[in-house]
Every structure is written in C-alpha cells, then in structure tokens.
Amino acid sequence: MTCCRAMTVALPDFGGVGDGVTSNTRAFQSAVAHLAQAAPCSSGGGQLYVPPGRWLTGSFNLTSCFTLYLHRDAVILGSQDMSEWPIIDPLPSYGRGRDAPGGRYSSLILGSNLTDVAITGDNGTIDGQGAAWWSKFRSHNLRYTRGYLIELLFSDQILISNLTLVNSPSWNVHPVYSSNVIVSGISILAPVNSPNTDGINPDSCSQVRIEDCYVVSGDDCIAIKSGWDEYGIAVGMPSRQISIRRLTCISPTSATIALGSEMSGGIEDVRAEDITAVDTESGVRIKTAVGRGAYVKDIFVKGFVMKTMKWAFWMTGNYGSHADEGFDPAAIPVVSGISYSDITASNVTTAGRLEGIPGAPFTGICISNATIEVVKSKKAPWTCSDIEGATTSVTPPPCSALPDQGGAATPCPFPPERLPIDMVELKECSSLVPH
Template sequence: MELQRSRSISLTLILATWLLLMATSIGPAECIRRKRQYPGADESRKGEVSTFKYTAANCRAHTASLADFGGVGDGATSNTAAFRAAVSHLSQFSSSGGGMLFVPAGRWLTGPFNLTSSFTLFLDRDAVILATQDTSEWPIIEPLPSYGRGRDGPGGRYSSLIGGSNLTDVIITGNNGTIDGQGEFWWSKFHGNKLKYTRGYLIELMHSNQIFISNLTLLNSPAWNIHPVYSSNIVVSGITILAPVHSPNTDGINPDSCSNVRIEDCYIVSGDDCVAIKSGWDEYGISYGMPSQHIIIRRLTCISPTSAVIALGSEMSGGIQDVRAEDITAIDSESGVRIKTAVGRGAYVKDIYVRRMNLNTMKWVFWMTGNYKSHPDDKYDPSAIPVVDGISYSEVVAYNVTMAARLEGIPNAPFTGICISNVTVEFVKPSKLPWYCTDVKGVSSGVTPAACAPLLDEGAGAAPCPFPSDTLPMDAVEFQQCTYMKSNDA
C-alpha cells in the first residue's frame, strides 16, 4: 500500500521538489527599480537605478559592471579581455572589502578567465555567459597532479571557462543567470577523436578556500560542470545543471580531493553522474594523498539515464570518507548510489551514509564494483587494493526498477560493513535475480525483496542503519543579505 501511494505521488513530488528549489534556494535576488541618480555617477549614468538584493556569505564594498570594461553583450563579440580586465581591476580591493563584478543582461561571449580572492561574480537574470568555440582562446594547462594526465587522453588539458587557484572567499552567484558552455562543439570533437587535449570544465577552482556557488543555470558544459579540487569549505546551492542525457562526461558537481562541502537544493539533468566525489587516479592519487571528506548532499533532484545519481569514484585514490546524503529524488537514472573502484586505486571509501531516497525508473538502486577497469597508464600498483567499508543505506523507495542491486567487491578483499535497511523496490517486471552480490559482507533489515545472503537479514526488529547525528562545519555557515545598485544606463 505504501509503495502504491509513493508511486502515485512520485511525479508530483518531483515537480514540487523543483518548485521548492526555485523558491527556497540560497539568495534569490530581488530587483527594486528606483528613479534616482546613481551615487558618484557621471552625467551619462544618471536615471533609473536597479537595486539588487541577494544573499551571500560575504558582501562586497566595491562593485563594477562588465560594461564598464568595454563588454559587449551581443553574443558575437569576444569579451575575454573585458572579463580579465574587470577581475584584474577588482583584485586590488581584496584586502579592503572585496569586489563584485556585475554581468548585466546580454549574451557575453568569452574565453576562459580566472577569478580573484574576496570576489563575487554576479549574473543578472537575463545574463548569459557564452563559452567561445574559438579554441585559440582556451589556454592549455598541465594535467592535475593527482591524475597524471588528462581525463580524455594523455597530456595536458584546456583551461576551464571560469577558474582560479589559491583563492580565498570566492562567490559565483546571480539572479538565476546562465553560463552556457556551448558543448556540442566539444562533444563532436570528442566523439570524432579530434581533440589533442582534454576538454575544459565550466567552473574549476583549485587550492582554494571558502567557495560559494549558487543560484545559476549551467548549460551544455564541454565536460564536467562544477569541479572544486584540492579545496575546502565549499557550498553549492540552488544550481540548475542541464545537458543532453547522452552528452559525454557532463557530470554535474564533482568535489575532488575536497573537505567540508555542502551541496543542496540542486536540479541536475546530465549525460554522466549528477554528483561524483573523487580524489585522484591510481598511483598519482596515492602519491598526492588528499582525500575528499566531510561532504553533505541534500535535496538533490537528478535525471541521468546512463549514470548515477551519486557516484563515489572511480578516481578515489586519495580516499573518500564521511559522506552524508539525504532527501534525494531521481527519475530515469541508471543507479541511485554507485561506488566505483578497482585494483590499483588503493586508499578507501568508508563511512558513507545515505537515507530518504525516492527513485523512479532505475537500472540498479545500489551498485558497487571493484572491477572498474579504467587506468591512466600501465604503471599502477596491482597490490594497491582499495578498502570499502561502512556503507549505510536506509529509507529508500524505488520502483520501475530492473534490478535491486549489483554489489561486486574484490576477490580476497571484500567490501565490508554494508548496511541496508527499510528499502522497498518494485520491478518493471518480475526478476529472477533481484540482487546480485559477490565478495561483500554486511547486514540488512526491512528490505523488500529480501537482500542477498551476504547481507545477513537481522529481522524486522533490527535497528535502522546508522546516520550521523553530529553537525559538520559547513552546516554552521551563515549567509547575509547584500545590496548592489546599478544604473540601468550602464
């Protein structure tokens, strides 16, 4: 009865969740138009003024518009120089209240540019940042040291569209403005094996602290959308990510060797994993040794027919620990939670907690594999065996499912400490093998249909699988209301 009721409200729940995200995500900007003179403006900037109120971790004392630096929002003129000049100008205020760059309504074609510390990039509601398709504007940079090579192939990689390194206090936000990667150009080259270097991402911030990304729509990234790497204290909130479901490697949000991360109220349609937590690849990740840890994922809505709602790995050679996901909604996705690793990865995936998932149309609800055959080269250490331990799933309802679980550990190195409780799965059609389990150990309770034998059934009276009750540091981050005034003549 409960499953039937859940099925009947599923689509309503998904729509309601989406509306809730739009209504309650961090910092929806309000625009109040006033007929007044802009303080300090010259004669050409008199007239109507828009006052934008938005929520952010920090407000800025100094502001400028992209138009002040010669920007032209016609969708055809390159604004790479304008973006770089604007950021350079505002960087002088990093120690005196910080700077904000306002991107007004328009279609702003640009190549990659880097941000600075104590800085806010704010996109107006009708602002669209368009990634140029002129590859000469995309710098080639070194591969990440924890990967040893580009993801698409050996060698370097194209810079990300919006980037930065060794920064503190960076905000990328807006009144639901848009960043469009125009990815079809890159996807065609990828499929045609015409790329010499790995595709760039939409947003990548490296070696940085206090990163806040909110209230934007990201479209058609060449590859991954949001990639914080070697960074800490990160909030990603109220983000909509849209890409064709068969576009290659258009992951949504990928924290990579990052600590203290909060991902919430996001809606993602992707050609790959909606959220993927990573920490380096084989011997390069082992050598770099920087884990991803203390990560919160909540109120995520995902559509990804060929990949996972939440993935851990496969590049996890620095370790992944203490991930807490709750209130997850997905439709038409390959798997709910997927752990991907392999011999040669080393390190660990442990202390993973997931609860309250509502899944509709899935191939697998749970998927773990220790045989994900993807390596940067042939120099990986075959004795580097990953440890997977302490994996808890509870309060999951899934229907229109092909198979409840495919759990495949590593021979002589089983995945251990698996706990699955209060899970109900309904199949597209009767399944002769609802669960497939090998080289795994754990317990289950309140699971329908009953879990596989290696997950010992503890009975109806068993305690549910654990979910931590303590508060992580990122839950204590508070936001404030900020105000920005601009002349509508700008």
C-alpha cells in the same frame, strides 16, 4: 559566508559587449584584474556585475575576495574559438588529462589559491556551448582533455549559487584540492547523451555542502573523486566531510551520486539525504578497482526516492580505466561502512548489483527500511559477490551475504551531529548590483 563587497563594477565598464558575437575575454580579464588591485581583501573585496545580455568569452581567472554576479537575463557563453581555452598542465593527482594523455584545456571560469570567492546571481546562465566539444571528443579529434565550466583549485571559502549551467564541454562544477565549498540552488542541464557532462564533482575536497540542486546530465549528477591510481595515491588528499541534500537527478546512463572511480586519495564521511532520482541508471554507485588503493568508507544515505532505475544499489570493485600502466596491482582499495536507510524505489530493473574485490570484500554494508518495486524479469533482483553486511526490512529480500536482522534490529546509522559546513549561514546583501 558572504558575497557582500566594498566595490562593484559592471562588465561594460571594461569594454564588454553583450551581443553574443563579440569576444569579452579581455573585458572579463581586465575587470577581474582591476578589482584585484582596487578592491583587495583588506578593503572588503570586489564584485563584477554581468548585466542582461549574451556575453561571449574564453577562459578567465578569478581573484580572492571576489564575487561574479549574473543578472537573471545575463548569459555567459563559452567561446567556440578553442584558442580562447588555453592549454594547462594536468592535475597532480591525475598525472594526465582524463580524455587524453598530457595537458588539458582551461576551464571557462577558473582560479587557483583563492580565498572567499562567490559565483552567483539571480539565476543567470553560464552556457558552455559544448556541442562542438562533444562532437570532437566522439570523433577522437581532440589532442587534449576538454575544459569544465567552473574549476577552482587549492582554494577556500567558495560559494556557487543561484545559477543555471548548461551544455558544458565536460564536467560542470569542479572544486579540487579545496575546502569550505557550498554549491546551492544550481540547475545543471545537458543532453542525456552528452559525454562526461557530470554535474558537481568535488575532488580531493573537504567540508563541502551541495544543496537544492537540479541536475540533468549525460553522466553522474554528483561524482566525488580524489585522484587517479598512483598519482592520487602520491598526492594523498581525500575527499571528506561532504553533505548532499535536496538533490534531484535525471541521468539515464549514470549515477545519482558516484563515489569514484578516481578515488585514490580516499573518500570518507559523505552524508546524503532527501535525494530524488528519476530515469537514472543507479542511485549511489561506488566505483573502484585494484590499483586505485585508498578507501571509500563511512558513507551515509537516507531519504532516497527513485523512479525508473536500472539499479537501485550498485557498487563494483572491477572498474578499470587506469591512467597508465604504472598503477600498483598491490594497491587494493578498502570499502567499508556503507549505510542506506529509508529508501523507496519503483520501476527498477535490478534491486542491487554489489560486487566487491575477491580476497578484499566490501564490508559493513547496511541497508534498512528499503522498499524496491522490481519490474518482472527472469533475472534475480539481487546479485552479490565479495561483500559482507546486514539488512533490516528490505524488499525484495536481499542476497544471503546481506542477511535480514529482523524488524527489531537497529536501523542503519546516520550521524546525528552536523558538519561544520552545514552550520555556515549565507548572508544576503542589501545592494548587490549597480543602479
């Protein structure tokens, strides 16, 4: 995968003014449109260079075979003028906006049906200026769902790297219905009490690699999704073959990695390793409910270090929040094949809260080589219901539904073969910016 392009232009060439006050929405739109014509894929594509400055803008679309490159001292600022975030249709697999029924505001940087797109730089910044959005959301003064910082739909070959994302109105990075996605070297920062500022949310995506990222968030640091209730079931597009490695997360009220709750297209073959969580509510959290349907299966986690957590392990089959009353009460999700190994955790309130669905237990839960230092409490270190599985070398001893298999038992599995997306090499260009 490469972000090298045949043509590079700079934002000021299209009237951009980096004073933090002047709107650059038309400049971004004009620059992208110019490159789409002057540097098509057949000629090697084009790059838009954002130089030092504070570049205020509303929503703008990208094009194929395109790189958006931010200088280290460049800041893209999300406009505070809500009219610069146009209203767009709900996602097909959601049927409505997540914040409110009906449409949703555009994301700041977006695109659909694209191939070979890079959003990168020398650790430049994209600032959503989300405080006003958070205030309106909390006071129920928004008719539509908040936009995200970056959203790419129905696209292939996406690279998002070497950037700092701050203060998104809602989710930060949202690839949806897309494939071959790499998110690398990203820092995501938001106040820990900001609403729904998830870090990276692959949604109905396949072949995704998330690596070397640092996330401080008011919601889940990583949330893997695939649509909501009957809408996600109808689209039927799972998230699968996802690799997460070398992630550091801080989120006192949410999860390091969440699976769901919108998982109605299915989630499978997720591999997470070398993960660190500090002052975070839970490690890997599975969130589903009757009405979601589909499955969460073949989830592999190893090498997880947790410090100051409410729960080390948490999964639930009674997570409500339906899109509408049209969900199918017979759509029972299947959760199976969940493996955790090589886990250390300190200053933890509860080791595990594992709650399946009555009559449809979560099965194949495996935990091996896990040491969890639980703070003194009158509560039991584990609570379990409607689950089945086994453990090896776990402290404190888990509930009876997860019997210890003895020290000689085989550790929980983690696939030895690499995913195709893990073998994609990133190519650096010798000349990325105009002189």
